[in-house]
Amino acid sequence: MNILLTGATGFIGKELCKHLADEGHQLVILTRNPQRASNTLGPSHEYIQWLEKDSTPWMEVLEDVDGIIHLMGENVGSGLWTAAKREKILNSRVKSGQLLVEALQKxxxxxxxxxxxxxVNYYGSSADGAIDETAxxxxxxxxxxxxxxxDSTAPVEEMGVRRIIIRTGMVLEKGGALDKMALPFRFFMGGPIGGWQWVSWIHLIDEVRAIHFLTTDAHRGVYNLCAPNPVRQREFSRALGKSLKRPSWLPVPAWAVRLLMGQMAEETVLSNLQVKPNRLLxxxxxxxxxxxQNALQDIFS
Ligand SMILES: NC(=O)c1ccc[n+]([C@@H]2O[C@H](COP(=O)([O-])OP(=O)(O)OC[C@H]3O[C@@H](n4cnc5c(N)ncnc54)[C@H](OP(=O)(O)O)[C@@H]3O)[C@@H](O)[C@H]2O)c1
Incomplete structure (x- = not known):
């Protein structure tokens, strides 16, 4: 298939491109910086310049694509949530979705x-008990x-496009959030952050396998992309220590994280969501x- 990707140069996108290319798909990458993207992902894909306010330079390419994977968005975990950062987080996602829809309409x-x-933050930052896609x-x-x-891309359904929403948990692989979590462990200073909150996670390999799986057949609607066994932060931290061959003994109390990160802490590291991937299963x-344990063992082995 001919697949168009946005956000292909990111943490998930890079691995996804490799996986899709290995599966024999042709990729068109819509990116803010085609040269940098080509340096990152290699010369075998087509690169098109994304302009955030104008679809004219890239619209034509839509005439030839069988599917779109739209991952683009300002990174949520880097830097504090100032008013400017919040605006970027929202606009880079919502306006890009709207622009894609407008282009498809033409x-x-x-x-x-x-x-x-x-x-998974769709479900908020704390929920009682396990939740699935119906929550x-x-x-x-x-x-x-x-x-x-x-909602930004919902209108494509009226155009007959099969739309799939992937509500993803914390994606695990070297790099990304896991590197920050692993750092204190490397200095023998690791321990749980908070402790009892649930962590909904997925190995990067499963994330890209699941995305590819959902491109096939008649899958449509909302899917939680999380491993079937979320864990409490204490267990996560123990497994991380074991994989790094380091102790997990120095807890970081929730109040200290709140003090440092404010509201951002509540909705990221301290969020308490036990999300189940029922529809994928x-x-x-x-x-x-x-x-x-198997996921982290694989990552750090
Ligand atoms: N990683 C996770 O654990 C996780 C969990 C849940 C949901 N997600 C979501 O899944 C998507 C992909 O995640 P990721 O971790 O791969 O993201 P990422 O590494 O932060 O990369 C996202 C890509 O989006 C583009 N981008 C970044 N800032 C932008 C901005 N201000 N305006 C427009 N485009 C921008 C960049 O591509 P170009 O520079 O090539 O344009 C970048 O490579 C994101 O939207 C993220 O919120 C991720």
Whole structure:
């Protein structure tokens, strides 16, 4: 298939490009910086300049694509959530989704599917008990962002495009959030952050396998992309220490993280969501990494 990707140069996108190319797909990368993207992802894909306010330079390419995977968005975990950062987090997602829709409205050919990135923060920052795709949206900045983000591409369904929303948990691989978590362990200073809150996670390999899986057949609607066994932060920290061959003994109290990061802490490192990937499992997707210890062992071995 001919697949168009946004956000392809990111943490998930880079691995996804490798996986899709290995599966024999042709990739068109819509990026803010084609030269840098080509240096990162290699010369075998097509690179097109993304302009945030104008679809004219890239619209034509939509006439030839079978599917779109839309991952683009200002990084949520880097830097504090100042007013300017919040605006970037929201606008880079919602406005890009709206621009894609506007461009698709003008093209004759419509793609077969559109995969819309989202996050488990849709459910808020704390929920009682396990939740699946039927749970209501929660409260907080990220919940508001994810709702608007998901809604931004909803009109493509009226164009007959199969839309799939991937509500992703914390994606695990070297780099990304895991590097920051592993750092104190490397200096024998590791321990749980908070402690009892649930962590919904997924190995990067399963994230990209699941995205590819959802491009096929008749899958549509919302899917939680998280491993079937979320863990409490204490267990996560123990497994991380074990994989790094370091102790997990120095807890970071929740109040200290709140003091440092404010509201951002509540909705990221301290968020308490036990999310289950029920729809993926019902659809027959088989996770490679179902338990945190195996996932972290694989990553740090
Ligand atoms: N990683 C996770 O654990 C996780 C969990 C849940 C949801 N997600 C979501 O999944 C998507 C992909 O995640 P990721 O970790 O791969 O993201 P990432 O590493 O931060 O990369 C996102 C990509 O989006 C583009 N981008 C960055 N800032 C932008 C801005 N201000 N305006 C427009 N484009 C911008 C960049 O591509 P170009 O420079 O090439 O344009 C970048 O490579 C994100 O939207 C993220 O919120 C990720």
């Amino acid at each position: 093209t004759n050919h419509k793609p077969e599917f559109l995969i819309q990135a989202s996050g 209501d949206s929660g409260q907080g900045f990220l919940a508001d962002v994810t709702r608007a983000w998901e 019902q659809a027959g997707f088989e996770f490679k990494y179902t338990h945190i």
